[in-house]
Amino acid sequence: MAVTRRQKEVLDFIAGFVERQGYSPSFEEIARGLNLKSLATVHKHITNLQTKGILQRGHNRSRSIDVLPQPRAQRAAPTRERLPLMGRIVAGLPVEAVQTSETISLxxxxxxxxxxxxxxxxxxxxxxxxxxxxxxxxxxxxxxxxxxxxxxxxxxxxxxxxxxxxxxxxxxxxxxxxxxxxxxxxxxxxxxxxxxxxxxxxx
The missing domain is CATH 2.10.109.10 (Umud Fragment, subunit A)
Structure with a gap:
């Protein structure tokens, strides 16, 4: 699920802190590390990331912010890079259809x-x-x-x-x-x- 730039910064800080220290940071450490003045702002970002299934918090223990593993994207089925452009169609009175050999892509x-x-x-x-x-x-x-x-x-x-x-x-x-x-x-x-x-x- 998409995250905002600031949420990505919070997520990266937590992951890096855990990798260095072996435990998750407190809200105060997140605020200091990202130069955020309000703990309420940290709480909002953590809650949003938790809602999106990216973070998990244990309510009965301190330093309990865990980054959840995200499922790998499934390999997409082969898609056509170009689609045949069969002509033009009028969204009004019917006209004679004329096929072309053109193609179109994104x-x-x-x-x-x-x-x-x-x-x-x-x-x-x-x-x-x-x-x-x-x-x-x-x-x-x-x-x-x-x-x-x-x-x-x-x-x-x-x-x-x-x-x-x-x-x-x-x-x-x-x-x-x-x-x-x-x-x-x-x-x-x-x-x-x-x-x-x-x-x-x-x-």
Missing amino acids: SDIVGNKEVFALEVSGDSMRDEHIVDGDYVLVERTRAARDGEIVVALVRGSETTLKRFYVEGDTVRLQPSNQEMLPILIPAGQVEVQGRVLGVLRRY
């Missing part, structure tokens, strides 16, 4: 960019026809122009998919759903992690 869409995929949860972008269960193709970048759909890390711990606008010292993360309000947040508390290039949907 690289034709994303080019040479560094791209990753995320599964969408929720309906905040439904007016962009991005709905729960879709997959977005995201270019890894820390820069975005106003109006682009981005993956944004908010306050170092929460990620969201929204349209991005800079308004002075504030960033507006705008949902594409008339039932939802925009997120207004100081620019220093928002980090762009990527911008959306395309959407995949499985029926």
